[in-house]
Amino acid sequence: MENKLNIVLEKAFGYKSFRKGQEEIVKNILDKKNTLGVMPTGGGKSICYQIPAIIKKGTTIVISPLISLMKDQVNELNSSGISATTINSSMGNKEISDEIRKIRDNKIKLLYISPERLLLDSFIELANSITVPFLIIDEAHCISQWGHDFRRSYLDINTFIEKMEKKPVIGAFTATATEKVMKDIKNTFNISDESTFKENIDRENLYISVERDVKKEDYLINYLRENRDKAGIIYVGSRKEGDKLYEKINHLGYKVGIYHAGLDDKTRNQMQEKFKNEEIDIMVATNAFGMGINKTNIRFVIHYNMPKDIESYYQEIGRAGRDGEESQCILLFSNKDIMLQKYLIENNHEGADEFTIEEKYKKLNEIIKYVNVQSCHRGYLLKYFGEKEVKDTCGNCSNCINYQEIDITEEAYKIISTIGRTKERYGINVIADILFGSRSAKIKENNLNEVSTFGLMKNLKKPVIKSYINALLSQDYLFESDKTYMVLKLTDKARELIKNKELKVLKKESLNYVKESSKEVGNLELFEILRMLRRDIAVAEKVPPYIICSDKSLKDMCTKLPLDLKSMLKIQGFGEVKAKKYGDKFIGEIKKYIELNNVERVNTEIKNLNEKVKSYEITCQLYFEGKTIKEITEERILTETTVEGHLFEGYQNGLSINIDDFIDEGNEKLILEAIKSSTTGKLKEVKEFLPENVSYTEIRAVYAKHFG
Numbered sequence: 001m002e003n004k005l006n007i008v009l010e011k012a013f014g015y016k017s018f019r020k021g022q023e024e025i026v027k028n029i030l031d032k033k034n035t036l037g038v039m040p041t042g043g044g045k046s047i048c049y050q051i052p053a054i055i056k057k058g059t060t061i062v063i064s065p066l067i068s069l070m071k072d073q074v075n076e077l078n079s080s081g082i083s084a085t086t087i088n089s090s091m092g093n094k095e096i097s098d099e100i101r102k103i104r105d106n107k108i109k110l111l112y113i114s115p116e117r118l119l120l121d122s123f124i125e126l127a128n129s130i131t132v133p134f135l136i137i138d139e140a141h142c143i144s145q146w147g148h149d150f151r152r153s154y155l156d157i158n159t160f161i162e163k164m165e166k167k168p169v170i171g172a173f174t175a176t177a178t179e180k181v182m183k184d185i186k187n188t189f190n191i192s193d194e195s196t197f198k199e200n201i202d203r204e205n206l207y208i209s210v211e212r213d214v215k216k217e218d219y220l221i222n223y224l225r226e227n228r229d230k231a232g233i234i235y236v237g238s239r240k241e242g243d244k245l246y247e248k249i250n251h252l253g254y255k256v257g258i259y260h261a262g263l264d265d266k267t268r269n270q271m272q273e274k275f276k277n278e279e280i281d282i283m284v285a286t287n288a289f290g291m292g293i294n295k296t297n298i299r300f301v302i303h304y305n306m307p308k309d310i311e312s313y314y315q316e317i318g319r320a321g322r323d324g325e326e327s328q329c330i331l332l333f334s335n336k337d338i339m340l341q342k343y344l345i346e347n348n349h350e351g352a353d354e355f356t357i358e359e360k361y362k363k364l365n366e367i368i369k370y371v372n373v374q375s376c377h378r379g380y381l382l383k384y385f386g387e388k389e390v391k392d393t394c395g396n397c398s399n400c401i402n403y404q405e406i407d408i409t410e411e412a413y414k415i416i417s418t419i420g421r422t423k424e425r426y427g428i429n430v431i432a433d434i435l436f437g438s439r440s441a442k443i444k445e446n447n448l449n450e451v452s453t454f455g456l457m458k459n460l461k462k463p464v465i466k467s468y469i470n471a472l473l474s475q476d477y478l479f480e481s482d483k484t485y486m487v488l489k490l491t492d493k494a495r496e497l498i499k500n501k502e503l504k505v506l507k508k509e510s511l512n513y514v515k516e517s518s519k520e521v522g523n524l525e526l527f528e529i530l531r532m533l534r535r536d537i538a539v540a541e542k543v544p545p546y547i548i549c550s551d552k553s554l555k556d557m558c559t560k561l562p563l564d565l566k567s568m569l570k571i572q573g574f575g576e577v578k579a580k581k582y583g584d585k586f587i588g589e590i591k592k593y594i595e596l597n598n599v600e601r602v603n604t605e606i607k608n609l610n611e612k613v614k615s616y617e618i619t620c621q622l623y624f625e626g627k628t629i630k631e632i633t634e635e636r637i638l639t640e641t642t643v644e645g646h647l648f649e650g651y652q653n654g655l656s657i658n659i660d661d662f663i664d665e666g667n668e669k670l671i672l673e674a675i676k677s678s679t680t681g682k683l684k685e686v687k688e689f690l691p692e693n694v695s696y697t698e699i700r701a702v703y704a705k706h707f708g
């Protein structure tokens with residue numbers, strides 16, 4: 001059985017292993033027990049019922065609240081070669097009767113349906129004429145008046161079950177984990193405690209931050225600049241604020257949309273579709289936007305104003321990073337936000353809902369407390385939602401991450417000189433390409449490979465080079481002219497920097513031991529090419545790009561560089577059908593890329609992958625040649641922290657690095673004790689136990705020496 005489940009998982013969905021909780025749920029459903037699965041958004045609820053549906057004879061009925069959600073699921077299943085369909089009010093009569101025929105002919109494994117349709121006589125007749133092994137209730141919290149999303153029509157589900165001649169096994173799924181809601185669902189569908197599976201609702205891939213007392217607009221514009229081309233939502237507290245921001249961002253040349261209750265249905269639908277189809281990257285929206293957004297690659301959610309309560313906030317940030325990739329959630333707080341929320345409570349702007357004014361104030365106070373807490377933000381949220389085991393620090397929120405300032409003066413010279421030499425005619429991408437030494441067509445056509453700074457930063461990843469350029473932009477060494485072309489120009493401050501050798505440029509970087517290693521971004525150029533291809537396929541098939549495959553799959557291709565179907569099957573999310581259907585197209589682009597681009601670089605990258613020549617080995621080699629750490633940072637254009645990290649890695653891998661050189665005599669014992677006393681073992685906490693003069697480098701060295 002176990003084996004069989006894994007085979008289905010791999011062949012049909014292209015996943016190598018189950019995520020936490022999935023397998024137990026699948027087995028429990030297959031054991032014919034009514035089951036409740038509570039998992040965070042993006043946790044992977046769908047396959048928990050899709051796998052039983054595939055394995056078992058008959059048609060599984062899935063109840064889902066929104067047509068857009070149903071369509072997405074059906075498209076996604078079909079693209080993996082699994083027969084699924086939906087009957088809904090947006091379809092014509094002919095279309096509906098075609099689908100019904102397929103269902104009667106036992107050709108459909110999963111049927112998605114809205115609760116409103118359940119009690120139609122014709123539907124009850126249909127359900128009773130076929131085999132229905134499982135009845136799945138998606139977004140099951142809609143059944144509860146205690147949830148944030150109660151739907152009267154969900155109450156019909158039980159009547160429907162009563163009318164079914166043979167009772168199916170029930171599977172209920174939700175991301176809402178409050179006790180009251182869970183109890184409602186369990187009572188309604190007769191689900192035992194043993195058949196209730198609740199996964200930790202933490203979303204580790206979300207960086208959570210609260211920024212207080214920042215100039216919101218400046219902050220936002222800087223942020224967007226640094227996160228160009230990424231998909232994100234900006235939530236605002238009022239329509240007026242939304243319209244204003246939308247205008248501003250649009251004027252700056254970004255692909256942006258707007259969504260609020262003041263717009264007509266048609267406009268809102270168009271906006272939503274454009275966002276899904278990647279025609280726009282950024283959506284400025286009130287809390288009216290979000291339900292039914294299945295888009296998996298939303299990289300940031302910014303709250304431009306504080307939301308009304310923690311429930312809404314957690315749900316809204318939950319829309320980021322459903323593909324499990326790192327994503328950012330940033331709340332920009334000012335005291336004005338409190339006034340706005342109080343005004344909304346007093347004037348009951350949102351229409352009638354189930355909470356009294358006192359309850360609303362209570363909820364408002366809770367989120368105000370959250371915004372101001374000095375300890376871990378994630379911990380606060382998890383405790384709020386009743387999570388039992390919560391760590392003191394998470395290392396991935398604004399209260400847990402430490403920043404250090406790094407010196408990027410040398411890099412600044414190179415960037416400024418490149419912009420100067422090319423006569424201030426190019427934008428951030430071209431300037432980064434020159435410094436990176438890219439062989440793209442645009443570079444060759446304009447002879448930019450002859451600029452004397454060409455390839456000067458070839459040891460850095462392009463996003464890192466861009467991050468340096470962005471730092472210069474935000475510190476006013478550079479500015480961008482012209483809304484359409486976004487050309488980089490130098491300011492007087494930049495010219496002053498070049499003249500006055502005393503001046504230094506600093507950049508804030510997160511000082512987080514674990515993060516450092518996960519910074520590998522992979523080949524961004526190829527990623528963009530594959531992303532475009534995915535968009536083309538999506539347009540041709542009339543589905544959103546994320547239905548074709550996730551960003552994670554694309555990234556996997558960028559590192560594994562598959563060149564045949566067999567290696568395509570090793571790509572995350574590519575099962576047999578998908579690999580056959582799209583494999584050749586992706587392989588074609590990858591081949592072209594390898595041929596067209598600096599073959600040498602790609603080849604060494606492949607070679608590096610194969611022979612596992614790691615970055616740390618290069619650093620250690622330089623160290624053995626007698627170079628100082630400072631010299632290595634300059635030669636490899638890395639930060640000191642990274643270079644030291646490489647040396648420690650070398651030590652751990654058996655290279656003859658003298659680790660004691662990095663620890664002051666006498667400090668080793670102190671550090672070991674501090675590590676023992678700390679609860680999390682995180683650098684920041686350990687450092688707090690130690691005298692001022694003990695450095696982070698020493699702590700890391702002790703870690704490397706003693707803990708491997």
Ligand code: ADP
Nearest residue numbers: 015017018019041042043044045046047322323
């Ligand atoms: P939910 O409905 O819980 O929000 P989904 O079922 O949509 O989440 O899954 C979220 C993402 O995780 C999807 O992109 C899905 O393909 C992916 N996923 C689910 N299970 C696995 C797994 N076992 N391995 C890898 N990816 C998975």
Ligand code: ZN
Nearest residue numbers: 376394397400
């Ligand atoms: Zn934290």
